Amino acid sequence: MGKISSMKLKGSQNLRLRLLLSTLSSTPILIEDIRADATWPGLRPHEVSFLRLLEKISDDCVVEINETGTKLKYKPGNVMGGKHVVHDCGVSRSIGYFLEPLIVLGLFGKKPLSIRLRGITNDSKDPSVDTFRSTTLPILKRFGVNPEGLELKIESRGVAPGGGGEVVLSVPILQDSLRAVTWIDEGMVKRIRGVTFSTRVSVQFENTMIHAARGIFNRLLPDVHIFTDHKAGPLAGKSPGYGISLVAETTSGCFISADNAVCYAQGEEEAEIEDEEKKDLIPPEDIGKQMAGILLGEIEQGGVVDSTHQGLLFLLCALCPQDVSKVRVGKLSPYGIGVLRHIRDFLGVKFVIKPDPLTETVILKCVGCGLKNLSRKVS
Template identity: 60%
Template structure:
């Protein structure tokens, strides 16, 4: 059993343990903090891992400062739903989820509910437009999709996204040695439960800066209202 201390790289430890099949133990999780032990979002991530795997075993002591994790088989599955809560955004969960699902027994189809965009975690737009296209360079081409069905801003969240991830037979090696030049810029300006003109103003302000650097700039607007805008503006 591999042993670690502290709460750093919590998700990475669980991901590597699950993929390698090696059990781990983590001690002194925020032991000296005013709020010791595992936090709400970390416990939520463990529940998510349980949903996409079979046979994993999690033991946590009374104070939450020590946990043991014995990984199971990554099964994937369809029609899975997970509530991410409001402590962290959906991006906090999608990052490790993609890494795990690529090595699953079956493709993954899951709906995640919570905050879609905040200032702490990668927003779902970044994951959709940057992370997923990057995975195609590793040979993951078909069946990879991330759809935003409902925007959810903090503090109340209420957003909803659907992630589809295939099983990777193998991952291709990638070698990037030439950084190249930026030829074009694409972006998204979103707004929820406010006037659509706010998103247009954001686009104008961004283009006012970016167009001085290069001409090929296009920023999409995504305005959500009603049921598609969840609870917070």
């Protein structure tokens, strides 16, 4: 058998996406010049942690990193899935960074995946675990993923810099393949749901956030419910913080989300930045108003998903059977555009992009690559 040639890539951008697509398409990759000119060259702790996670849920996967961490060779294996898998995500990125690729990979495993992830549950960089539970999982159901066995349990919360949160993700395997969708009707917003959380601070912070957010929403919509999730003791992680996650549900079954968390920054390199951050955290009232405003902005943009879920939507469309999928999104996000380019390179799927000047949205069409779950056991 001839040697399989690797796809050669450069730079650190979209590393997680490249590894995900490499695994799904069984394409070995070689990435060079990973932050070669940076003060701290090479892979970051969360990227190494993600590679370790891929090793845990795959069989025969090979990871080679050079001494400086600026060169990575990755040969994907078969996704095995499995129960009782435990992974510590560390504290340089939140659990949300690991969840999106895990959810997609779990669908194409040999066995259903049940994994316990430890680390930061809510921060301002990645979507929170609440958003995954309320918005990401319903998107998968659109594509024919069995809702039984698809769940995310939040066992304890943890914010930066200490972490200490824990969640359990369960993903069922696909019996065959995903289902192509025509999903262009956003519908009208019929209700808004949300959850606030607080760890190691007064529970009053949550009431303030709810009051501020409701002050904006209640002028527009009567059906607004925001729940509280105050954690204390060992369930509150290791650091103080608070935040809010909001979801607008539409008459056509779309979920549009926005979330944020307030905590002390992860002190990566400069201790001064951490000190500056400690001086002024955003007050709870401001964060409530700010996130209500951001959610209204996402709704105004149009589209069947919010800007943070564009990449996942495009990826699911590309993995569908060889049938036409058609979706509507608001303004294309930079990450969404990056995903479209990588899908073309790894899966050979090209999207037809057509702006809709009337609604200022974009309609995308593609024929899926027909990825089937070949790993699953055939009874």
